[in-house]
Amino acid sequence: MTRRFDFKQLDVFSEVPLKGNPLAVVLGGDGLSVEQMIAFANWTNLSETTFVLAPRHPAADYRLRIFSTSTELPFAGHPTLGSCHAWLQAGGVPKGQEILQECGVGLVRIRRSEHGLAFLAPPLLRSGPLDADMLERVRNGLGLTADAIVDAQWVDNGAGWLALMLKDRRQVLALKPDYHQLLDLAVGVIAPWDRAVDGDAAQFEVRGFIAGDGMPEDPATGSLNAGLAQWMLGKGLAPSSYVVSQGVTMGRAGRIHVEQVGEEVWIGGAVVTCIEGSLTL
Structure with a gap:
């Protein structure tokens, strides 16, 4: 027996359609099996596809399952903001001033911001320096x-992100990864903008590579920028509020807004709806 589900496709971290990171969102997907979710996420061939479900946690406003083209993810940034936007647009009403999303890492706080929506960066599950062998593998894979x-x-x-910081934006934009050497790694690269050369529309340039996934480069990445922010703010390498540019080499113009409020780090950006309809499975 087939069923119909409300469906939206959005662009996240951009105010302009087709310039951010696309996301497929299936609303009210409780009737779908895990196998159907995986198959549909693979079929969309987007970096992530999400399914909005009824919450299990009493404090949550909704539950979210997030899939890449090949696996389920406990958390991802642009799916968090895009799915929240879709839920609100479909008439979702939060229980409190903030929206509480239930997902694999637990409850994620989301709030409305002047730039659209923002999520509270979850704690790092792994931090600290790379060991020498891993650093050498990544360096070779990026041709650095x-x-x-x-x-x-x-x-x-x-x-699963690991990250490298380079000296300037041009080095980041010039990277041509060897994905075979980076297979099964999630690698982020960041460098500061030079205001005199690059302007002041952003303060950092980021690229995110996910070798082995259907989308080997991500055009605008919330989870990566959340991890990068915690690293850089913790080391005093970034101001308490800044903007990241991502997706330039892919013809995109992603803008990720980072703000530190006390001990909290918020990652935000705009979301636009590009497609609305129904899914039959």
């Missing part, structure tokens, strides 16, 4: 010389 890397760290908040 040893002196090009300013610093490197695990910034894993559920998506």
